[in-house]
Amino acid sequence: MTNTSASPQMPPARGRFVLLLAFGAFALGLDAYVMAGLLPQVADDLHVAESSAGQMVTVFTLCYATAAPVFATALAGRSAKAVLACALTVFTVGNALTALATALPVLLAARALAGIGAGLYSPMAAATAAGLSGPERRGRSLALIMGGMSIGTIVGVPLGVLLAEHTGWRGTLWLITALGLLALAGITLLPTTPAAPPPALRERLRILADGRVAGIAVVSLLGGVASLGLYTYLAPFLADAAHTTWTVGPMWAWGAGGVLGSLLIGRIVDRTHQPFAIVGCILALLTAAHLLLPSAASAPWALAVPLVVWGAAGWALQVPQQHQLIAAQPEQAPVAVALNSSAVYLGSAIGSALGGSVIAAGLAPATLPYCTAALALLALVLHLTVVRRAGRRHAADTNQTAPDPSASQAG
Template identity: 70%
Template sequence: MTGTTPHTGPEAAPKTTPEATPNVVRSVLLLALGAFALGLDAYVMAGLLPSVATDLKVSESTAGQMVTVFTLCYALAAPLFATVLAGRPARLALGLALVVFTAANALSALATTLPVLLLARALAGIGAGVYSPIAAATAAGMAGPERRGRSLAIVMGGMSVGTVVGVPVGVLLAEHVGWRGTLWLVTALGLLALAGVTTMLPGAEATPPPPLRERIRVLGDRRVAPVAVVSLLGGIASLGLYTYLASFLADAARVGDPVGYLWAWGIGGVLGSLLVGPLVDRTGKAFTVVAGILSVLVAAHLMLPAVAPYTWALVVPLALWGAAGWALQVPQQHQLIDARPDHAPVAVSVNSSAVYLGSAAGSALGGLLMAAGLPASRLPYCTAAVALLALLLHLTVVRSRGRRGPAAAERGQPAQR
């Protein structure tokens, strides 16, 4: 639902010369292939949830915890392994991450019990969480300042394409060869990326993401914490429902094949992620943009049960929800950079961790509610309430903290933290 803005720090590779450009493009595309596999793996399990639950003879709410452990480990992997990876060659760090990711997906495809599947999904989340920020930082460093934005867009675009194109294709594939076949596809993509990274990526030092203690220190800033909490709540609302989207469609709209609806959500997400950046740049009002996005998210979730009897109309709230979910983090990152320009990479990485922790909490809470007897058709009301809480927090606490910081700076005093 959201890309990760990397902690680039020092250059991850020597500056690019014109003659080296083709090699850089090839390397960035290899990194994007790995990101594509990550994006597919992170989101496709939601579409496969009914099949997995049936095959393993567990409830869908229980099977949904495979999404919880993946996103939780994704959120924690980067900061926990940051110190270990410091100073290591990027090729080695990325190769190890892809080995873990690929092996874990193979184990997922072979799993015959839920505990084994949960362990495999946790390992896949660790591999993905280590790979993503280092791949982005490596791409930025190889490209040099003049091509950094384009290279980052290619790598992070690989993840969004993996979600928008890969997820529906993965669900379609599962209809013919089963959910395990889709995971074997992810495994094959991971192997391709691993072969490319280990044989063709130039030698460069990996720039690890900020360690956990540094993130916690910045999170203590009173201007940072409320923004991070809004991102956390946004993650809970968005992935908390997406994990059980197939269950919602089956219960509320009697839809057995979710592929078309996954396309609607994903296309909305791409449009939202592409349009929000220019909107923030043009208006310069990240706070207002966040308020509008959260309002759209609340409205979209409330619309889902209302239009469910008219299945053709579901594409509208799904597209709006996808657009809002993917767009939210760009203005959130702007607000965090404004709050802590002296620690901008760390502040943005805090936001990334908050999103993925929220995603883990959302899928876990959604499963608990369904296990307690809540019909999947009612789940959007719960996630709309969480999104509304995020909006209220944004309009009150975030607004007041944002005003207090600049006011203190104008008086020559340190901003309140």
């Protein structure tokens, strides 16, 4: 007799497919964060100011954010395999051109191209992983994708910077290009799923106007401002609050928390089936961690605690957020997840810009975490009010349209 009580397991082949998608996310995570560590070398090689070379990070981030909804909508009729292959091709070409760039305009154009490919790949990979795994293991599959990105940060970024010290910054870009090619080869092994019909313009506008989707996206944006935005100014914060220029240890602590959070959050979501409550807890932890950073900065061991919590909360946030979006728009999951991805990276760009502005205006870098804590708290308030109300309305509408079981049993 077959044991029907056992929990469903993902077929091994599908599990391997999810790992292939996570490998591509690893390459994206490395590319998104390593350029900040290569900034001095790039500026010196191209004979430009570091502030000018730093625009390559802004260009990548903004293109990442804007590419996700535009191309996910434009390519909605293509198979997931075709879209992922196209995304990795653009990403790989962009990084190869970055490695070959000899002038700032070419560098910025190449980083824009890489950002477009990354912005197209990330949400499609998440939606594809969720579709391959099924509802019962969706959280773990989404966590693997986020885990690939976080591992690319904590493992790939230090290795990339170390490689650049021996081969120059272009050597690191050639490494990322090679990783992109390997990920592209892995995508060819994915099954070709039937192409969904492209959503009509009215349907696309309905998704954008969905109060629940919009609320979740705003919370993700504020989370990106608070979490990823502050990361850009971790070095100035440490110099002001801890009186140290040593950033490797704190970055490792933040990255270790990111890996821990992104790998554990999937199991938590799958076991509790409460993504809304989990998001609330994560935002509360993010707020507390940022509030503790200034006071803990004087002691290295004490500083590690809020850094790890901050990294874990920041990276864990997007898995339950994506879970909520897919539940809200199951028929248009790639478009909805793409909007969330855009919100996160727009938040990163806004956070970097605002952080630089307030520091330039005279705010001490040591107090910057108080500002980001306020933004995280605002995200928590919106989550507990706007998103909650939208979710209740959605549930009420679903109950009204659901068939009455008693009606089918009558007669």
